[in-house]
Amino acid sequence: MASAAMQEEQVKLLGLWFSPFVRRVEWALKFKGIEYEYVEEDLTNKSSLLLTSNPVHKKVPVLLHNGNPIVESLVIIEYIDENWKQNPILPQDPHERAKARFWANFIEQKITEAMRTALVTQGEQQEKVVKELKEAMEVLEGEAAAKLNDKTLFFGGKNGLGYVDIVLGWICNWVEVIEEVGGFKVLDPQKQPHIHKWMANFVEVPLIKPTLLPKEKMVVCFQMVRQAHLGLAAKK
Numbered sequence: 001m002a003s004a005a006m007q008e009e010q011v012k013l014l015g016l017w018f019s020p021f022v023r024r025v026e027w028a029l030k031f032k033g034i035e036y037e038y039v040e041e042d043l044t045n046k047s048s049l050l051l052t053s054n055p056v057h058k059k060v061p062v063l064l065h066n067g068n069p070i071v072e073s074l075v076i077i078e079y080i081d082e083n084w085k086q087n088p089i090l091p092q093d094p095h096e097r098a099k100a101r102f103w104a105n106f107i108e109q110k111i112t113e114a115m116r117t118a119l120v121t122q123g124e125q126q127e128k129v130v131k132e133l134k135e136a137m138e139v140l141e142g143e144a145a146a147k148l149n150d151k152t153l154f155f156g157g158k159n160g161l162g163y164v165d166i167v168l169g170w171i172c173n174w175v176e177v178i179e180e181v182g183g184f185k186v187l188d189p190q191k192q193p194h195i196h197k198w199m200a201n202f203v204e205v206p207l208i209k210p211t212l213l214p215k216e217k218m219v220v221c222f223q224m225v226r227q228a229h230l231g232l233a234a235k236k
């Protein structure tokens, strides 16, 4: 018979402290109450563990569960939800689950990736993506207005945080920083009152609050990211 020690699960997360993709995986792990070992990666000198665990994209986050690598933050969150049944992240009802996946994908494609592009571009290219971002925020505001109210504070519904909240949560801590460094503005409390209310509630969640990062420290990192990309683009 296997000993208790042998049966113990090994959960390791390869991360980067200022990555929104990593942070949302940490939120999912904490939400489930899963103990894990966090390993900070140096992306200028990627570890062989990162390169062998995520050979296609070579990016963090990577979750290693008993040595098995799982990559891509949304895939990791779904894996966590399927493996550890306590505190469900995705809705149980298949139609509700499909809708949550739809909005998570919308956020990823139209907001997260667009925000990354806006950070590392300038001029006409940046103006175009900022315009698209504002349109996407309007769509999301419509969904927030339809779904959220004084009783339903989160997209996860009356029971609290869910998949869409965990996927979208990064905007509370990162958008202001990216806007400042990139020199543009997307979030506007007048135009997206429901999203702003959701943000105000999200940052007060006891699990989330202690994980929020100081803005000044992040600004320095994102300035370096922007400069590095603009420098590379200028050389092309």
Ligand SMILES: N[C@@H](CCC(=O)N[C@@H](CS)C(=O)NCC(=O)O)C(=O)O
Binding pocket: 016, 018, 019, 020, 021, 043, 058, 059, 060, 061, 071, 072, 073, 074
């Ligand atoms: N779609 C991926 C994005 C992950 C990602 O872009 N990670 C960045 C850090 S924020 C990274 O590892 N970059 C390394 C590289 O591009 O070489 C996810 O959701 O996990």
